[in-house]
Amino acid sequence: MTTGKQLAGLLLLSTGLTVPGVVFAQGTTGDAGAGIPGTASVGQVPQDADNADTAAPGPDSTAPDGAADAQVSIPGGEIIVTGRVSRDPQRNATQVLSVLSAEQIARTGEGDIAGALGRVTGLSVQGNGLVFVRGLGDRYSLALLNGLPLPSPEPLSRVVPLDIFPTSVVASSLVQKTYSANFPGEFGGGVINLTTSAVPDRTFITVGTGISGDTETTGQVGYSYFGADSDWTGFDDGTRDVPPALQAFFDGGQQLESITDRGAVRDIIKDITNPQMMTIQRLDRLPVNFSGTLTAGTGIDVGDGRLGIIATAGISNRWRNRLIQSDASGSGDLVLNSTSLNYTTDNRVLVNGLLGLGLEIGDHRFRFTNLFIRDTLKQTVLGFGTNFDSGNREIDNDTSWFERQLFDSQFVGEMEFGDFEVDVRAGYAQTQREAPFEYSIQYFMSQDENNLYEGLWQNTLDGQRSNASVVFSDLTENVYHGGLDLSYPVLDGITVTGGYAYTKTDRASSRREFRIRANGSFPAAFSLLQPGGLLSDDVIDFGESAQNTDPAMRYQLLLDETTSAAPAFNAELEVHAGYLMARGNLFDALTFDVGVRYEDARQTVEPDLGVYASPPPDIGASTALNNDYFLPAATLTYEIDAGLQARLSASKTIARPQFRELIFQPYQDPETTRTFRGNPLLTDSELLNLEARLEYYPGGGTRALLAGFYKKIDRPIEAFATFEDGRVVTSFANAPSAELYGGEAEFEYRYDLEALGSLFTTKQLLVVANYTYTQSSIKVQEGDTTAVFGFGTDDATLFFRPDVPLTGQSDHLVNLQLGLEDTERLQQLTFLLSYGSERVVSRGFSDLPDIIEEPGARFDIVFRQGIDLGGVDAELKLEARNLFGQSHQEFQDNGTRRIEINTYDIGTSFGGSLSFTF
Numbered sequence: 067m068t069t070g071k072q073l074a075g076l077l078l079l080s081t082g083l084t085v086p087g088v089v090f091a092q093g094t095t096g097d098a099g100a101g102i103p104g105t106a107s108v109g110q111v112p113q114d115a116d117n118a119d120t121a122a123p124g125p126d127s128t129a130p131d132g133a134a135d136a137q138v139s140i141p142g143g144e145i146i147v148t149g150r151v152s153r154d155p156q157r158n159a160t161q162v163l164s165v166l167s168a169e170q171i172a173r174t175g176e177g178d179i180a181g182a183l184g185r186v187t188g189l190s191v192q193g194n195g196l197v198f199v200r201g202l203g204d205r206y207s208l209a210l211l212n213g214l215p216l217p218s219p220e221p222l223s224r225v226v227p228l229d230i231f232p233t234s235v236v237a238s239s240l241v242q243k244t245y246s247a248n249f250p251g252e253f254g255g256g257v258i259n260l261t262t263s264a265v266p267d268r269t270f271i272t273v274g275t276g277i278s279g280d281t282e283t284t285g286q287v288g289y290s291y292f293g294a295d296s297d298w299t300g301f302d303d304g305t306r307d308v309p310p311a312l313q314a315f316f317d318g319g320q321q322l323e324s325i326t327d328r329g330a331v332r333d334i335i336k337d338i339t340n341p342q343m344m345t346i347q348r349l350d351r352l353p354v355n356f357s358g359t360l361t362a363g364t365g366i367d368v369g370d371g372r373l374g375i376i377a378t379a380g381i382s383n384r385w386r387n388r389l390i391q392s393d394a395s396g397s398g399d400l401v402l403n404s405t406s407l408n409y410t411t412d413n414r415v416l417v418n419g420l421l422g423l424g425l426e427i428g429d430h431r432f433r434f435t436n437l438f439i440r441d442t443l444k445q446t447v448l449g450f451g452t453n454f455d456s457g458n459r460e461i462d463n464d465t466s467w468f469e470r471q472l473f474d475s476q477f478v479g480e481m482e483f484g485d486f487e488v489d490v491r492a493g494y495a496q497t498q499r500e501a502p503f504e505y506s507i508q509y510f511m512s513q514d515e516n517n518l519y520e521g522l523w524q525n526t527l528d529g530q531r532s533n534a535s536v537v538f539s540d541l542t543e544n545v546y547h548g549g550l551d552l553s554y555p556v557l558d559g560i561t562v563t564g565g566y567a568y569t570k571t572d573r574a575s576s577r578r579e580f581r582i583r584a585n586g587s588f589p590a591a592f593s594l595l596q597p598g599g600l601l602s603d604d605v606i607d608f609g610e611s612a613q614n615t616d617p618a619m620r621y622q623l624l625l626d627e628t629t630s631a632a633p634a635f636n637a638e639l640e641v642h643a644g645y646l647m648a649r650g651n652l653f654d655a656l657t658f659d660v661g662v663r664y665e666d667a668r669q670t671v672e673p674d675l676g677v678y679a680s681p682p683p684d685i686g687a688s689t690a691l692n693n694d695y696f697l698p699a700a701t702l703t704y705e706i707d708a709g710l711q712a713r714l715s716a717s718k719t720i721a722r723p724q725f726r727e728l729i730f731q732p733y734q735d736p737e738t739t740r741t742f743r744g745n746p747l748l749t750d751s752e753l754l755n756l757e758a759r760l761e762y763y764p765g766g767g768t769r770a771l772l773a774g775f776y777k778k779i780d781r782p783i784e785a786f787a788t789f790e791d792g793r794v795v796t797s798f799a800n801a802p803s804a805e806l807y808g809g810e811a812e813f814e815y816r817y818d819l820e821a822l823g824s825l826f827t828t829k830q831l832l833v834v835a836n837y838t839y840t841q842s843s844i845k846v847q848e849g850d851t852t853a854v855f856g857f858g859t860d861d862a863t864l865f866f867r868p869d870v871p872l873t874g875q876s877d878h879l880v881n882l883q884l885g886l887e888d889t890e891r892l893q894q895l896t897f898l899l900s901y902g903s904e905r906v907v908s909r910g911f912s913d914l915p916d917i918i919e920e921p922g923a924r925f926d927i928v929f930r931q932g933i934d935l936g937g938v939d940a941e942l943k944l945e946a947r948n949l950f951g952q953s954h955q956e957f958q959d960n961g962t963r964r965i966e967i968n969t970y971d972i973g974t975s976f977g978g979s980l981s982f983t984f
Contacts, residue, residue, distance in 0.1 A: 093471045157763050160659035162713060162773070163242040206357055206721055208256025212261055212435060214476050214493040215250070215569055217543040237261050243775075244757055245699045245717035246647040247661030248551070253719040254753050254779075262420060262435055266363035266374055276943070276979025282971055283387040288352040288411040289446045291465045292342040296572035298383060300415030300442035306467060306502040308538065309337035316578075319679035322627050328610075335606055335625050338536050338580060341598030344465055346448055352411070357382035371427035386412040387973075388954075392449075393965035396789035398913030398962040401811040403789070406451025408462065410970075412736075413444040429482035434475075441470040445736050458531060459511040461523055466504040468736055472497045476547075489551040497539055497543045504537040507597045524593040525600055527584035527623065532593075532602060535628070539577040539733075546570045557568040560650030563661075567643045573725050576674070577733070578627065584609075586621030629731070631685055634674035637725045641667045655705040665720075671728045671746060679790045687730035687855060689746045695720055698919075709764050713891055715757040717857070718721060723748040723783055728800040730855055740968070745798045747853035754778040760812075771812040779804045784844070785873050786865050786909035787917055794917075794967065796908050801866045802850045806875070808840035818889075832885035832896075840879075842872040864912055871906055876921065879904040892932030892941060900924045907956055907967075915958040917967050922952040939983040947975040 209216050217254050242249070243256040248256075283528070294305035308316070312331040315325075325331055363376035392406040395401055416439070423434040449462035476493035492724030509523040510531045525532040551565035582601065592605055599605065601623075609621035627633070647661025671689040675681045699717035706712055726733070729744040759773030781800040790797050815833045819826035852860040857864075871877075880901040888893045911918045926947045933940040956968040 073901065084474050096491055134635070136794050151472045157711070157761065157769070160657055161242050161246050162244040162715065162757060162759065163240055165238060165240050169661070206256075208250060208252055208257040209256060210259040211437070211474060211495075212433075212476055212478065212828055213259060214491060214547050215495075215545055215571075217472070217495050217497040217571060217573075218719055218837075219547040244701055244713075244715040245697070245719050246659060246701070247647045247663040247697065250567070250569070250641070250643065251663055251665045251695060251697045251720050252722055253717075254721045254751070254777075255843075262422060262437065265366055266376055269364040270362065270983055272359070272981055272983040274357075274360040274598075274941075274979060274981030276357045276385075276977060278355045278357075278945075278975060278977025280386075280947075280973040282387050282389075282973030283352050283898070284354055285351050286387055288349045288385065288857075289346050289409055289448050290349055290411055290413065290444070291344065291346055291446055293444060293467065297413070297444055297467075298415065298470075300381075300383075300417050300440055302467070302469070302804065305340075306343070306503065311337040312538075313373050319677065321678055321680075321682070322625055322679075323628055329623075330607060332610075332623075335582060335601075335623055338503070339582070339601035339603075339606070340503060341602065343467075344463070344507065344601070344957075345596065345598040346463055346465065349411070352387065355382070355384040355977070359981070368425070369427075371425055372433060374422075374426075375805060376420070376422045378418075379669070380416075380418050382416045384412075384414045384416075387415070388412075389475055390968060390970045390972040391966040392451075392672070392968060394789060394967075395792055395914075395958070395965055398960060400915070400958060400960050400965050402965060403455055404453045404460075405965075406449045406460070406462065408447050408449035410447045412444065415444075416440070416443045419443075423487050431480045433478045433480075435478075436476075437472070437474045439472045442534045443468040443470075443736055444926055445474050453510075455515050456510075456531060459513075461509040461511075463507040463509070464505060468499060469500045471499075472496070485555050487551075487553040489553075491547070491549045493545070493547045495545045495547075497541075499539075499541040501537065501539045504531070504539065505602075506535050506537075507599070508533045518590060519594060522594060524590075525597075526590070526593045526594075527582060527588060527600075529581060531582045534582045534597075535579060536582075537577065537579045539575075541573065542589040543571065543573040557646075557650070560648060562646070562648045564646045565644065565730065567641075567645075569639075569641045569643075571639045571825075573637040574634070574674070575637070575725075575729060575731065576677070577629055577731055578633050579629045581626045581628055583624050583626065584621055585624055587618050588621045589619065603854035631682055632673045632687055635671055635687075635731060636674050637669075637724075637729065639667065639669045639670040639722070641665055657703040657705075659699070660698075660700040660704075662699070663697045664694070665697065667722070668692045669722060685730075687746045689723075689728045689748070690752065693750055695752075710760070710762050713757070713759045713761070715755070717755045719753045719755060721751040721753065721783070723750070723777075723798075727783060732795075736768065741793060742793045743795055743797050745855050747855050748798060749781055749800055751782050751800070752780045759850045767814065767816040769814050771810070773810040775806075775808060777806040779806070781963045782844070782872065784866065784909055785907070786911050787914065788911045789914070797854065799852045799854050799862075799865050801844045801846060801852065802862055803845045804842060804872055805845065806840065806842035806872065808838065810836065810838045812836040819886075828888050828890045830887050832883065832887055834881075834883040834885075836881050838879040840875055840877060842875045843869040844872065845869075866909060870909075873906045873908060876902045876905040892930060894928070894930045896928045896930075898926040898928065910958065915960045917956055917958055918955075920955040922955070923950055924952050925949045935982070941981045943977075943979045945975075945977050945982075947977075948972055949974055 079630060079777055110846045122283070137548075156163060238261045240261070242254055242259070245253045294303045296303040311330070315322075315330075315467050315730040322331070357380065359378065359380040361376070361378040363374065365372055365374045367373075388408075388410040390410055391405075392408055393405045394403050396403055418439045418440070421436045423431045436877040443466075445464075445466045447462060447464035449464070451462070452458075453460055472495065474493065474495040476495075477491065479488075479490045481488045481490075491955050496742065506887075507525065509525045511523055512520050512531075514520060523749045525534065526932075527534055547567070549565060550565040551563060553561055553563040569984050586609065588609070592600065595602075595605070606623050609619070609623070643663060643665045645661055645663040647659070649657070649659040651657050669689065669691040671687075673684065673687060695718075697718050697720070704712045725744075726742065727744050727748055728746050730746050732741050732743045734741050747956060755775070755777050757775040759771060762770045779805050782804045783798055784801050785796050785798055813833070813835045817833075818830040819829040819831055822829075846862050846866045846868050851859050852862040852865055853859045854865070878901065880899070882899040883896060885894060885896040901923040904918050904920050907919045908917040924947075926945065927949065929942075929944045931942045933954065935941060951971070951974055953971045954969065955966070957964050957966050
């Protein structure tokens with residue numbers, strides 16, 4: 067029979083996990099790489115020394131991995147879980163969730179949190195750091211930091227790419243797959259909540275460094291361009307600032323065709339043609355990757371309370387080579403219009419810093435967290451291809467610099483006044499993305515015998531066979547968030563919580579693309595010059611100079627702005643939300659968590675009419691969505707027997723269009739090199755979510771889970787691909803409806819190896835396996851319509867075929883971990899296997915086949931060893947990744963012919979790191 071104290075402890079734990087709360091569990095401090103030493107204890111569930119179920123485990127007890135150090139911060143109160151043999155939050159929560167503790171994250175050896183999340187049941191990660199839950203696209207995943215929303219630094223996503231979060235600043239990650247009313251209503255697949263490192267209770271300093279490389283990159287030939295002296299730091303030294311003549315043009319609000327001063331246009335062309343940022347250089351041997359981290363913390367007694375301070379900083383510099391095969395076809399028979407091999411070299415620099423302050427006074431706890439992340443990508447592409455329409459061979463000379471920056475500042479206050487709990491939270495976050503001087507310069511090799519320079523690479527700046535363009539894009543997004551939660555136990559064992567949350571997100575996005583072309587008698591010999599010479603000041607001036615008296619040699623280089631119809635957009639999403647929920651026990655074996663959330667949201671996207679003094683005609687690319695919803699949710703958990711429980715869950719949620727899906731503005735994704743363009747006519751999607759599962763926890767850290775789920779989606783947003791101007795362009799549309807169903811199985815087992823002899827006295831075998839099976843189908847029939855900007859309201863069967871799967875959905879996802887660990891000191895050898903079956907990246911328009919990605923199988927090995935160096939704790943980590951050599955494959959296949967859209971070898975990577983804690 068469950069005692070009152072046991073019941074209270076269970077309810078208190080489930081409250082902390084499923085309503086606004088922070089769950090801490092006291093853990094070990096000797097693992098320098100597994101989190102922050104000396105996690106502060108700020109509260110405690112009362113222990114009952116006379117009850118075996120609540121007594122603290124002895125030396126021979128084994129708690130589930132991560133239970134002792136899982137820190138989970140979601141909106142609201144705070145609780146410490148101690149002294150329970152069954153401390154697994156996955157078991158004790160009233161919702162379906164998975165928690166990755168600092169130790170579990172460290173075991174995977176991943177450098178960023180996206181990679182670690184890829185090991186969670188039902189989760190898969192795209193190459194650009196976007197996490198998919200149960201095969202649903204990134205728009206169905208909600209990302210939070212300490213329970214507060216995050217803005218995205220990417221124009222291609224409103225969801226923040228999680229690969230910008232180093233594992234060094236994340237103490238734990240919670241993935242909740244069933245909806246509860248305390249979370250925002252945009253909850254299609256699940257919520258991913260990251261908790262930053264906890265405040266320590268003792269002084270420490272940890273220093274770490276590491277190197278790595280891969281077989282496709284390190285020591286191999288690569289390509290880059292000079293740029294600026296400071297590029298290796300991820301910060302530009304001013305070289306890429308908007309030049310004076312171009313800035314004056316921007317400030318003047320004029321359109322290029324209205325400028326009559328030829329000298330002013332010539333000055334702009336000279337300003338935007340910088341040889342050191344467009345001239346590709348060959349690098350004979352690419353260097354190794356390096357990283358460094360520094361973390362420090364301390365605790366100070368302040369009056370009757372305690373103040374904790376933690377700070378961390380890190381930098382990593384990584385190189386990546388890809389030889390990408392990219393084909394394009396505009397017909398269903400997949401006859402090629404063009405094909406190319408693109409030598410792509412990325413130099414990515416990630417800089418991060420965290421400053422956290424925590425104050426404990428009696429039963430009140432306050433937390434102030436500030437996070438800074440800067441992610442810079444310097445990309446160089448040298449592409450060789452053939453255009454079958456013109457019969458010419460082509461070279462693409464592309465150089466770019468993408469700056470992504472996130473600053474997040476948030477305050478959480480958790481106060482207890484007897485049984486009455488008050489939680490307040492507020493946050494401000496800003497992301498910026500700047501991509502100045504994004505060059506694309508194309509040369510051709512004519513097969514025409516009448517061409518004087520047949521067989522030589524030429525750029526005649528005619529804008530047809532050859533081209534030269536430069537793009538300046540800028541994005542700033544701000545998120546303001548505030549919330550208040552009140553909790554009170556209305557009956558014995560039943561707590562009611564009500565809350566209000568306000569979120570406002572605004573985004574300003576501009577993209578100015580300029581094309582340089584020649585008129586008059588542009589000398590054919592000049593077309594043979596490399597980019598720095600072709601667009602040099604001398605060539606620009608020569609055609610109009612006084613010394614050039616030959617009429618046959620007179621020419622001008624002209625400038626066109628190809629984005630003048632809609633160069634900038636402003637987007638805004640404002641949400642007012644209130645919720646009421648109750649949780650507790652109907653009787654000893656049945657726990658319930660029920661609630662309803664009301665959300666009123668206004669989402670707008672409008673062209674920025676302030677760019678020009680005389681705005682161009684409105685092209686109608688605006689969005690105004692004003693919707694409100696009641697979103698009910700209920701989860702019942704029934705304890706069938708000791709360690710065996712069943713759950714049933716049902717809820718209604720929504721998915722709003724992301725800004726990138728609404729803004730009618732082209733963007734090129736540096737990861738896939740594909741062009742995306744939004745659809746202002748998209749509408750919200752509504753989801754019905756059902757789930758049933760069995761969970762078995764026999765003890766000793768072993769667990770087995772089996773679940774089935776079903777989702778009905780009205781008006782799901784799907785990506786579709788068209789073929790325009792010789793390239794694939796991806797846009798978005800609402801399908802009429804879709805269904806998704808599947809199942810999950812998860813198993814974790816620990817086995818002591820002491821029976822194998824003295825060498826294995828403290829050794830333990832760990833097996834973690836999970837499998838997700840998913841099936842989905844789009845429902846469309848004759849007579850169904852969908853709205854696409856530029857097409858109007860059109861036949862939905864042009865964009866969607868019936869019963870095809872949703873984009874991003876793999877039928878099979880498998881993760882397997884086999885670990886050999888020491889139970890008394892840090893020593894781990896972990897084998898990690900992951901597999902994802904084919905998934906649709908983008909729908910094919912009309913009779914074009916879908917674009918398919920094949921994630922395949924990946925096998926990694928990670929070794930971690932704790933070392934005592936004269937009283938200094940140290941950790942050595944060695945890792946080997948992608949030992950099977952799985953390549954990245956995106957393709958179209960019509961059953962008889964296959965073409966590659968974005969296919970390249972990844973290679974096998976090796977790395978090592980060493981950290982010291984003082």
